[in-house]
Amino acid sequence: MKHAAVLAPSILAADHAHLAAGAATVQALGLEWVHLDIMDGHFVPNLSFGPQTVAALRKNSSLFFDTHLMLDEPHRYIEAFAKAGSNLISIHIEPAYDHAATLARIRALGCQNGIVLNPGTPTEAIEPYLSQVDIVLVMTVQPGFGGQPFRRDMLAKISQIDRWRQERGLTFRLEVDGGVDLVTGHECRVAGADTFVAGTSFFGAADKPAVVKAVAGW
Ligand code: DX5
Ligand code: ZN
Numbered sequence: 611m612k613h614a615a616v617l618a619p620s621i622l623a624a625d626h627a628h629l630a631a632g633a634a635t636v637q638a639l640g641l642e643w644v645h646l647d648i649m650d651g652h653f654v655p656n657l658s659f660g661p662q663t664v665a666a667l668r669k670n671s672s673l674f675f676d677t678h679l680m681l682d683e684p685h686r687y688i689e690a691f692a693k694a695g696s697n698l699i700s701i702h703i704e705p706a707y708d709h710a711a712t713l714a715r716i717r718a719l720g721c722q723n724g725i726v727l728n729p730g731t732p733t734e735a736i737e738p739y740l741s742q743v744d745i746v747l748v749m750t751v752q753p754g755f756g757g758q759p760f761r762r763d764m765l766a767k768i769s770q771i772d773r774w775r776q777e778r779g780l781t782f783r784l785e786v787d788g789g790v791d792l793v794t795g796h797e798c799r800v801a802g803a804d805t806f807v808a809g810t811s812f813f814g815a816a817d818k819p820a821v822v823k824a825v826a827g828w
Contacts, residue, residue, distance in 0.1 A: 613783055613804035615828040617821070618643035618676050620787070622658060623756045623809030629663065632813070633671045639822050644673045645787070645807045647753075648691070650681040653705060654754035661690040668695030676700075676807075678726065678787065680753050685712045692719035700724025700747050700785075703735050713742050724785070728752065729761050733770045743782050745805065746771055750798070751788030756809040760789030765801045772802025792824050799828045 621644060624632025636644050646667075649658040664675065677696040681687060684701040685708065691699055699716045703709060703725055716723035724745035725736050729752055736746060748768055751758040764786075771784055783805045786798045791811035798806065806825060815821050 611781060613781075615799060615825050616643055616783070616805045617641055617812070617825040618645040618785070618805060618807045619812040620645040620647055620756065620807050620809035621813075622647040623813040626659070629659075630667060630670045633667055633673060635813075635818070637671060637673050639818055641822060642674050643676050643805075644671070645809075646675055646677045646696070647756075647809075648677060648679050648681065648687075649754065650683075652682040653702065654680045656754045661687070661694040664691060664694035664696060674698070676785075678724075678747065678807075681705075683707065685715070688712060688715055689719065692716070692721050696721055698722040698724060698745060700726050700745060702726045702728065703739075704728055704731060709739060710742065713739065726787075727767075729764060733767050736771075737774065740771075740774060740778065740780055740782065745783040745785050747785040747787055747807075748803070749788055750786050750790065750794070753788070758789055760791075760794040762794075762797070765797060768798055768801040768803050775802075792821065795825065796828060 621632040649656045651657045674697045676698045682705045713723045722744035726747040750764045784803045785805035786803045787807035790808045795806045
């Protein structure tokens, strides 16, 4: 089974004085997902926005909120982001906390859950969780900042996770995030990815409908 390609623009790359307008741009193009990057200044060397902002966006949007928590202690904030209107909450494997319990808690709160791995983290680290998640997010840059170049050496990782998914009859989505554009995203699609986060390449695109159309054809 192969999931249809989903484009999830990251509003990290939108105008932060007008985030609702960024989300509205995504929705007006007929897209269903928007990617929300949450940074704590510890797990990654940058800060973005928090649950209050997500809740405010929720009031103005019916998009599927794909919330990517780049936090050292994500388990402390699951409830807040679920309440704020997240539809999917993904958590990183790298920090030490009870990953299985946190993934279960996300679902208990009515959200889809996801596990994320950084470029330097081996695929084996997430293997025990594959049957417990709705999405696996492979970082194709070191997280923290938009606009970085795509890490082509992550393609093998995507293929490995897709292989495991097929061998085990699992149906989680496989998402990529960082430096994704129409060229690198298509390479990820060929490797097995089905969900494409795009910040800079999406919000910087002069012809956004063409981008949407291209990804829909993957
Ligand atoms: C990176 C974030 C990404 C970021 C991607 O820390 O997780 O979601 O917004 O931005 P681009 O597409 O510009 O690499
Ligand atoms: Zn992200």
